[in-house]
Amino acid sequence: MIRVQREDFDPGQEIAALTAGNHAVGGLAVFVGLVRDLASEGGLKAMTLEHYPGMTEKMLTSIEAEARARWPLEESLVIHRYGRLEPGDRIVLVATASAHRQAAFEACQFLIDWLKTKAPFWKLEETSEGAHWVEARAGDDEAAQRWRETDKAAE
């Protein structure tokens, strides 16, 4: 399941709901991304996440389908927020549940790595010096590259 929303989410409630009643699940991996002060000098006041409604959902759905094709997942959930967020706020949640831990860990990492290079979101940072668009990091491309083997969507 994927969700794109302005509101915050409660990771505990989300993962409890995700696996409720599914006793085939033996392992659940969760990643939660938070707003970090990229300026790392306490200069970040807020950031606004812009996205491309429609394409965002399409990309997240396709990334999730790819994860489920590659690993034997019982359940999966991606929640990504948009709008104005402050340092410490939750931005994204990726949860993957499987019979065993390895599939859950790998699929979770795959989902966040791919999401960061494919889902159409952009961060506008507000600092005391004004607002600027965050540039993409080469390290994110490299992280996604590891999973590339059958990566048609990235071509």
Add this chain to the structure above:
Amino acid sequence: MRLLYFAWLKTELGTSAEEIEPPAEVRDVRGLIAWLKGRDTKFAKAFSDESAIRVAVNQDYARPGDPVDAGDEVAFFPPVTGG
């Protein structure tokens, strides 16, 4: 054809969406960008470094040689920074 602009492209061009009717010789992404660059200096500047711009046609990532048609939604944006 509907064009969408996101992030700094939107800021620089001063618009987030527009309807256009490009000339018949615009058949693919590459041709559309070349035509946009010829519109005015603002577009020429924004599209000057094409490696800094990603393109989606009908909400799927597209390459320079991919076709564009009158009814398409074509979006231009910088590399994504979500997550």
